Amino acid sequence: MAKTLTYKILEKHLLDGKLEKGQAVGIKIDQTLTQDATGTTAFLLFESMGVESVKTEVSVSYIDHNMSQFGSENHNDHLYLQTAAAKYGVYHSRPGNGICHQVHLERFGRPGATLLGSDSHTPTGGGIGMLAIGAGGLDVAVAMGGGAFYITCPKVIGVKLTGKLPDWVASKDIILKLLSILTTKGNVGCVVEYFGDGVKNLTVPQRATVTNMGAELGVTTSVFPSDERTKKFLAGQKREKDYQPLAADEGCEYDRIIEIDLSKLEPLAACSPSPDNIKTIKSLEGTAVNQVAIGSCTNSSFTDLMLVAKILKGKTINPMVEFAIAPGSKQVMNMLAANGALGDIIASGARILESGCGPCIGQGFSPADGTVSVRTFNRNFAGRTGTKNDTVFLTSPEVAVIAAINGKITDPRQAGIAYPKIDTPDDFLVDDNMIERPMSQKERKDIQVLRGETIVVPEAAKKLPDNMTGKILLKCGDKITTDHIMPAGAFLKYRSNVPVYSKYVFNCFNEADGETFAQRALKLKEAGTAEIVVAGESYGQGSSREHAALCPMYLGIKMIIAKSIERIHKANLINFCLLPAEFENVGDYDKINAGDTLEVKNLNTAIKSADSVIVKNTTSGFEFKCKLNLSPRDREILLAGGLLNFTKSF
Numbered sequence: 001m002a003k004t005l006t007y008k009i010l011e012k013h014l015l016d017g018k019l020e021k022g023q024a025v026g027i028k029i030d031q032t033l034t035q036d037a038t039g040t041t042a043f044l045l046f047e048s049m050g051v052e053s054v055k056t057e058v059s060v061s062y063i064d065h066n067m068s069q070f071g072s073e074n075h076n077d078h079l080y081l082q083t084a085a086a087k088y089g090v091y092h093s094r095p096g097n098g099i100c101h102q103v104h105l106e107r108f109g110r111p112g113a114t115l116l117g118s119d120s121h122t123p124t125g126g127g128i129g130m131l132a133i134g135a136g137g138l139d140v141a142v143a144m145g146g147g148a149f150y151i152t153c154p155k156v157i158g159v160k161l162t163g164k165l166p167d168w169v170a171s172k173d174i175i176l177k178l179l180s181i182l183t184t185k186g187n188v189g190c191v192v193e194y195f196g197d198g199v200k201n202l203t204v205p206q207r208a209t210v211t212n213m214g215a216e217l218g219v220t221t222s223v224f225p226s227d228e229r230t231k232k233f234l235a236g237q238k239r240e241k242d243y244q245p246l247a248a249d250e251g252c253e254y255d256r257i258i259e260i261d262l263s264k265l266e267p268l269a270a271c272s273p274s275p276d277n278i279k280t281i282k283s284l285e286g287t288a289v290n291q292v293a294i295g296s297c298t299n300s301s302f303t304d305l306m307l308v309a310k311i312l313k314g315k316t317i318n319p320m321v322e323f324a325i326a327p328g329s330k331q332v333m334n335m336l337a338a339n340g341a342l343g344d345i346i347a348s349g350a351r352i353l354e355s356g357c358g359p360c361i362g363q364g365f366s367p368a369d370g371t372v373s374v375r376t377f378n379r380n381f382a383g384r385t386g387t388k389n390d391t392v393f394l395t396s397p398e399v400a401v402i403a404a405i406n407g408k409i410t411d412p413r414q415a416g417i418a419y420p421k422i423d424t425p426d427d428f429l430v431d432d433n434m435i436e437r438p439m440s441q442k443e444r445k446d447i448q449v450l451r452g453e454t455i456v457v458p459e460a461a462k463k464l465p466d467n468m469t470g471k472i473l474l475k476c477g478d479k480i481t482t483d484h485i486m487p488a489g490a491f492l493k494y495r496s497n498v499p500v501y502s503k504y505v506f507n508c509f510n511e512a513d514g515e516t517f518a519q520r521a522l523k524l525k526e527a528g529t530a531e532i533v534v535a536g537e538s539y540g541q542g543s544s545r546e547h548a549a550l551c552p553m554y555l556g557i558k559m560i561i562a563k564s565i566e567r568i569h570k571a572n573l574i575n576f577c578l579l580p581a582e583f584e585n586v587g588d589y590d591k592i593n594a595g596d597t598l599e600v601k602n603l604n605t606a607i608k609s610a611d612s613v614i615v616k617n618t619t620s621g622f623e624f625k626c627k628l629n630l631s632p633r634d635r636e637i638l639l640a641g642g643l644l645n646f647t648k649s650f
């Protein structure tokens with residue numbers, strides 16, 4: 001039978017279960033990726049598993065998120081991660097070497113492999129034909145130890161690309177178009193697979209922009225075929241040996257087909273506060289802009305920045321705009337420096353930031369109150385920039401750089417600037433001097449893992465009580481992201497210290513002078529009362545940060561009842577033994593209130609085998625049903641008291 005590319009790769013990696021849609025299957029993970037903001041917990045949990053050395057083909061630990069280093073926390077994390085990588089046979093990409101996804105694409109990704117990363121934008125690797133999936137740090141730790149990774153056997157959405165992008169229309173506009181069609185909701189359990197004649201007209205970095213921001217669709221991953229373009233990219237990276245051609249079989253069936261004619265696309269923007277709030281640039285023309293940022297794992301490749309440099313050459317940034325550029329990797333920065341493009345960028349007045357996540361995760365460059373920024377990033381959730389009341393437009397580098405010059409959003413096709421044709425380089429500047437390779441077993445023996453005082457081993461998860469009485473501590477609405485649950489930005493430096501980081505759970509819902517969510521939660525925890533959070537659709541969308549489960553667990557939260565819960569977050573909840581439950585009748589959401597007390601009887605019996613539980617609201621006397629959408633393995637993990645206990649039980 002003709003197969004999709006997704007199923008061809010899955011088939012080669014199947015370890016447990018049957019490849020039948022909707023069924024849970026365990027797959028072999030060839031490569032893993034961790035970054036510093038999720039990596040410290042991942043490595044602390046990996047260490048507690050007692051495995052001597054990673055069992056994957058390649059595991060890489062990147063330092064790219066937390067590099068502002070106000071206080072000792074960040075550097076403590078760096079030293080821990082560097083020594084832990086050395087101890088356990090992991091590649092270590094030092095701070096300054098670049099953003100994990102960009103560097104992984106350049107130096108490690110290979111077509112046909114599976115990659116599991118403790119970052120939701122791991123699907124960037126789909127641009128090179130890998131099945132690259134984002135997950136919580138504990139899942140990645142288990143994969144580093146050689147364990148299978150479990151997914152729901154996906155539905156495959158085929159996106160047929162035809163034609164060629166017109167001048168000034170970028171690959172970013174492909175994914176923005178797709179976000180306008182599929183939105184950020186309702187795509188859990190799907191993989192997006194690209195095919196069609198238009199594919200050959202896109203370079204690997206262009207494809208990677210598309211698969212990167214595919215994370216915002218809430219899908220398991222996105223994948224492109226591997227073809228002559230892939231071969232050229234790998235050859236340029238001096239890794240042609242990693243090439244293999246890959247494509248779906250002729251005549252394979254997709255669960256849904258969406259056609260996008262590249263030649264008919266136009267410049268688009270995602271408007272605040274959601275990546276699926278798409279408008280045409282034409283309709284936004286004239287909007288005054290105060291800040292522009294180019295970079296992030298979505299749009300910081302060499303070709304992206306060459307285009308920006310060519311447009312900037314000889315021009316000065318508008319006086320009303322602050323403009324920052326963060327090249328995606330040392331390779332990109334070095335190549336721009338070597339060919340003089342960096343000089344053109346600097347001369348224009350752009351501020352050069354180091355190669356890392358930077359403003360994308362609110363590490364500096366927060367805009368002024370009430371102002372507008374244009375960013376080439378992938379997320380524009382409220383508050384993510386570090387400013388609560390700003391407006392963010394997510395666009396292509398083309399649109400962003402012209403906004404920086406003009407001080408307002410301008411349709412690049414009408415800007416009176418000649419479109420700069422950028423040739424993809426035949427050779428990239430390859431120098432892996434900032435990547436430390438794994439050492440021999442003998443050398444590793446003497447390595448001391450450095451665990452600074454701000455690094456605290458997370459508390460172990462506990463089994464759920466059989467009869468649970470709990471209070472609804474918070475009732476929130478739709479599309480609550482992990483940024484709402486566990487803010488990053490200025491609080492990112494507390495990632496390795498759960499008791500401290502937990503103080504900021506649901507920080508955005510706290511009143512300036514009232515009792516915080518964390519304070520209220522800790523009081524109930526001390527009194528021995530379980531706590532419950534109620535939410536609307538797509539709870540937990542966005543990042544893979546398991547702190548959005550780990551910190552609520554620390555505060556005593558035991559159950560989340562939502563209209564729907566996103567994939568990675570749901571897995572993280574289960575891994576830390578918080579029960580994810582979904583309203584059977586979404587209308588029941590309106591019948592319960594914050595402060596109500598809920599009661600669930602015989603919870604563990606239900607977790608063992610039932611598809612739903614009855615929840616009694618003892619405050620109002622109202623009873624309702626919650627679905628337990630759990631695989632047999634999810635059930636076992638919950639009954640064992642979380643993934644770590646479950647893994648140790650073997």
Ligand code: MIC
Pocket residue numbers: 037038065118119120121134361488542543544545
């Ligand atoms: C993000 O883009 O939100 C992050 C920061 O990269 C997260 C990971 C994290 O919270 O550390 C992600 O995308 O998973």
Ligand code: SF4
Pocket residue numbers: 065099119121296297298356357360361377378
């Ligand atoms: Fe870093 Fe932003 Fe990419 Fe997340 S989305 S990995 S914060 S650059």
